[in-house]
Amino acid sequence: xxxxxxxxxxxxxxxxxxxxxxxxxxYSVCGALLMAALAFYAWNYWxxxxxxxFVARPLEEVTLTxxxxxxHRFRAEAAAGPLPCPTCRAxxxxxxxxxxxxxxxxxxxxxxxxxxxxxxxxxxxxxxxxPWQPAGRRYPCPVCQEPMIWLRDPAPADE
Numbered sequence: 001x002x003x004x005x006x007x008x009x010x011x012x013x014x015x016x017x018x019x020x021x022x023x024x025x026x027y028s029v030c031g032a033l034l035m036a037a038l039a040f041y042a043w044n045y046w047x048x049x050x051x052x053x054f055v056a057r058p059l060e061e062v063t064l065t066x067x068x069x070x071x072h073r074f075r076a077e078a079a080a081g082p083l084p085c086p087t088c089r090a091x092x093x094x095x096x097x098x099x100x101x102x103x104x105x106x107x108x109x110x111x112x113x114x115x116x117x118x119x120x121x122x123x124x125x126x127x128x129x130x131p132w133q134p135a136g137r138r139y140p141c142p143v144c145q146e147p148m149i150w151l152r153d154p155a156p157a158d159e
Contacts, residue, residue, distance in 0.1 A: 059112075059120040067109065068092040078120055080112050093126070098148035100141035105151055108139060 059078045067073045068085035073095065076083055082091035093109040100106060106128060113123035122135040128142040138147040 065095045066092040067095040067107075078112055080114055080120060082111060094122070097151040098127075098139055099151040100144065100146060100148045102146065103141055103143045106141060106148060110135065 062078050063075050064078055065073055066076055066083055066085075068088060068090040070085070070088050070090055072085050072087040072090075072092070074086055074092070078094070082093050084090070085092045093111055096108045096110060097105050098108050109126040110122045111124045111132075112120045115121050124132045125135050125139065126132050127139055130142055140146065141148050
């Protein structure tokens with residue numbers, strides 16, 4: 001009997017360990033995380049009452065800071081042209097603060113006018129002590145001429 005086995009090579013099949021259980025566990029954990037994220041999103045959506053819808057208000061309903069040449073500041077709704085200062089009756093203009101990356105905050109005065117459709121828009125601006133100029137999208141720093149970014153609408157007490 002032994003002679004019949006001589007000369008033959010035993011055939012051994014090598015099989016990789018079964019990782020199907022590991023893969024199933026990974027899929028289960030990922031699925032559970034996905035379901036938790038979806039549940040949180042749904043809860044947050046209905047808790048807030050849904051996605052807020054933004055309503056654009058007419059510029060005439062927006063309260064802005066105005067400043068006269070004497071430095072008096074007050075809050076009033078946007079309007080075409082300058083407004084009279086309630087303190088000294090001088091012409092007051094819309095005040096916005098822009099910021100130069102190098103030189104800091106810069107006061108910019110503006111005058112509203114009406115466009116061809118009758119909507120308010122900034123038509124002229126005055127940066128620091130420079131003369132009035134047509135409004136644009138980018139305003140240069142009066143010192144270095146680099147574009148400034150809008151910083152904020154100042155409160156009346158800001159200096």
